[in-house]
Amino acid sequence: MFRVIYMYVCPICKKRLRKLDNVWHCQNGHSFDIARKGYVNLLTTKGRNPKNAGDNAEMVNARTDFLDRNYYLPLAKKTAEVMGGLLENVKQPYIIDSGCGEGFYTVNYAKALPKAKFYGIDISKAAVAHCMTRIHCGNITNCEFAVASSFQLPFIDKFADLIVCTFAPVSNDEYARVLKDGGKLVVVSPSPRHLFELKEVLYEKPYENKPNVYGLNKFDESEEMIFEYPVVLESQEDILNLFTMTPYYYKTSAEAVEKLKKVNRLELTCGFSIRTFTKKRGF
Numbered sequence: 699m700f701r702v703i704y705m706y707v708c709p710i711c712k713k714r715l716r717k718l719d720n721v722w723h724c725q726n727g728h729s730f731d732i733a734r735k736g737y738v739n740l741l742t743t744k745g746r747n748p749k750n751a752g753d754n755a756e757m758v759n760a761r762t763d764f765l766d767r768n769y770y771l772p773l774a775k776k777t778a779e780v781m782g783g784l785l786e787n788v789k790q791p792y793i794i795d796s797g798c799g800e801g802f803y804t805v806n807y808a809k810a811l812p813k814a815k816f817y818g819i820d821i822s823k824a825a826v827a828h829c830m831t832r833i834h835c836g837n838i839t840n841c842e843f844a845v846a847s848s849f850q851l852p853f854i855d856k857f858a859d860l861i862v863c864t865f866a867p868v869s870n871d872e873y874a875r876v877l878k879d880g881g882k883l884v885v886v887s888p889s890p891r892h893l894f895e896l897k898e899v900l901y902e903k904p905y906e907n908k909p910n911v912y913g914l915n916k917f918d919e920s921e922e923m924i925f926e927y928p929v930v931l932e933s934q935e936d937i938l939n940l941f942t943m944t945p946y947y948y949k950t951s952a953e954a955v956e957k958l959k960k961v962n963r964l965e966l967t968c969g970f971s972i973r974t975f976t977k978k979r980g981f
């Protein structure tokens with residue numbers, strides 16, 4: 699269905715990679731094996747900062763257990779709808795899911811937009827390995843995955859029609875480089891009220907999330923949609939899994955965690971900001 703296109707670049711010398719059997723090669727002799735699960739690791743030692751290595755296996759598992767309960771499925775569907783609207787006039791769009799995590803969103807985006815080809819990247823190898831499990835189990839054929847950094851995207855210039863970034867770091871320069879002229883960017887982040895009720899359990903003075911400032915000066919912002927809906931978590935397991943996948947996991951006292959462990963049911967606001975940008979001319 700898709701013409702064969704070699705879209706990856708060598709993370710060391712930036713030359714285009716070509717695939718031969720199960721290995722991606724560049725003309726300068728750098729090579730990258732395709733893992734048994736089917737992804738390629740294109741993270742250089744420079745990008746492999748241990749302090750910023752992405753989610754570990756425990757966090758990936760907590761995230762997967764929680765996401766598989768589909769509390770965030772309405773968000774995935776709404777975001778796919780926004781992307782579909784932006785790509786109305788593109789026959790076979792190429793979409794990068796930047797910071798794709800363990801693949802819940804990528805796979806749901808790919809199901810909703812079957813004519814698009816998705817390239818998911820994440821800095822966490824454990825997360826990317828799980829993406830492959832998701833596409834094999836779900837029989838999804840329009841996704842490929844690589845271990846890579848959003849700040850050193852392993853793609854050729856002006857390749858993608860759209861980049862989606864769901865709760866992940868945003869890179870002004872790299873996004874502008876790999877998007878086609880007039881390419882679109884969709885950034886999903888928590889809204890001010892997202893999970894406020896969870897914070898009420900954890901903190902004496904819970905605060906609303908501040909709006910994100912991205913510094914995307916190579917883009918024009920066209921729209922922001924606030925998408926909110928209520929959910930009820932009916933088990934301690936779901937509540938703790940959700941907690942483990944939030945940033946609060948790192949900054950909450952042991953005492954507060956004990957308090958949370960006594961909660962069996964939690965009514966929550968899920969709130970998201972879905973922002974749309976267009977790449978400016980001249981970049």
Ligand SMILES: [Zn+2]
Pocket residue numbers: 708709710711712713724725726727728
């Ligand atoms: Zn190379």
